[in-house]
Every structure is written in structure tokens, then in C-alpha cells.
């Protein structure tokens with residue numbers, strides 16, 4: 001066999017190998033951080049959650065209000081970090097409708113990580129109740145619930161925005177730090193999950 005023919009055989013075999021083993025694009029886990037916010041407090045918490053996720057290499061995030069989230073973004077996410085203000089000791093109707101819109105048939109949300117953050121006007125007037133009602137809804141979907149990084153954010157990150165020293169200011173640093181810790185923790189767990 002001439003050198004020329006051997007070369008052609010190698011080229012042919014090489015092409016067959018490439019064709020039968022396409023290079024797999026390694027996609028990074030995507031974390032969906034989404035929220036409802038009328039006066040900007042819950043949005044500020046969401047931005048700190050995103051800051052925490054961004055501290056972790058090898059994960060991506062989407063940060064947007066619930067009204068702009070598509071079903072595809074929900075399905076593709078490895079983790080969902082969801083934020084609501086407290087309205088009469090409940091999550092807002094918009095957040096409830098958003099959760100109600102999640103696909104259920106075949107349980108496609110099962111085993112996604114789930115975490116929550118809330119902002120409420122005052123101490124002990126609904127904030128923790130809202131966190132648990134969001135967590136309960138996520139559990140109906142089979143999601144794996146994760147709390148924040150600090151003991152003081154055990155159920156997720158929460159902020160008081162309208163009472164005592166916290167009235168009339170932007171969201172206090174102490175609460176933003178909890179949100180950041182939550183984002184970082186979810187980022188690390190998402191990376192090691194699959």
C-alpha cells in the first residue's frame with residue numbers, strides 16, 4: 001500500500017470516529033433566581049442571591065422577575081431560588097400563581113434544588129410562615145429544599161424592611177449577606193449535584 005493510500009485510510013477512520021463520537025458540549029448547571037417585587041426590596045435580595053451564585057465557578061444563573069420567566073427556563077434550571085414579599089402573612093398572589101404554573105405531569109421538577117427568600121415589613125408578622133408555604137409548595141413538586149449558609153438563614157434568607165431601625169432605609173446589609181450566602185450555597189451544591 002502506498003503512503004498516499006495509508007493516509008487516506010487513516011483519514012477515513014478518523015472521520016468515522018469523529019462522526020460516531022460527537023464532542024459533547026459540557027453545559028453548566030443553571031440556577032434560576034426569580035422574584036416578585038413592587039417596591040424593590042425583594043429585588044435587592046434577589047440581586048444579592050445572584051452575587052453569591054456568581055462567587056462559584058462553573059455555574060450560570062438567570063435573574064429575572066417571575067413575570068418574565070419562561071417554562072423552558074423553569075425546566076432547564078438545576079435549582080430555583082424564589083423570592084416573595086409578605087402580603088398579609090402569605091406569599092403574594094403573583095408568586096402563588098407562578099408556582100401553580102409549574103409543570104406537574106411526569107414530575108419534571110422532582111430533584112431540582114429549591115430555596116426561598118422573603119422580605120416583610122415587620123418582625124414575626126408572616127415572614128417565616130411565607131417561607132414555609134413556599135417551601136411546602138416546592139416539596140409538592142418533589143424539589144430538594146436547601147436553607148441558607150448561616151444559622152440565622154436556616155430556612156432561607158429573609159429581610160425586615162419596615163420596622164424599627166430597618167424602616168425607611170434600603171435593605172440592610174445584614175439581610176443582604178444572608179441572601180448572598182444562600183446563593184453561594186446553592187451554587188456550590190448545584191455544581192456537585194450531578
Ligand SMILES: Cc1cc2nc3c(=O)[nH]c(=O)nc-3n(C[C@H](O)[C@H](O)[C@H](O)COP(=O)(O)O)c2cc1C
Nearest residue numbers: 037038039040041042085086088089119120121122
Ligand atoms: C398588601 C400588603 C400586605 C402586606 N402584608 C404584610 C404582612 O402581613 N407582614 C409583613 O411583615 N409585611 C407586610 N407587608 C409589607 C411588605 O411585605 C414589605 O414592605 C416588603 O418588603 C415589600 O417588598 P417589595 O419591596 O419587594 O415589594 C405588606 C405589604 C403590602 C403592600
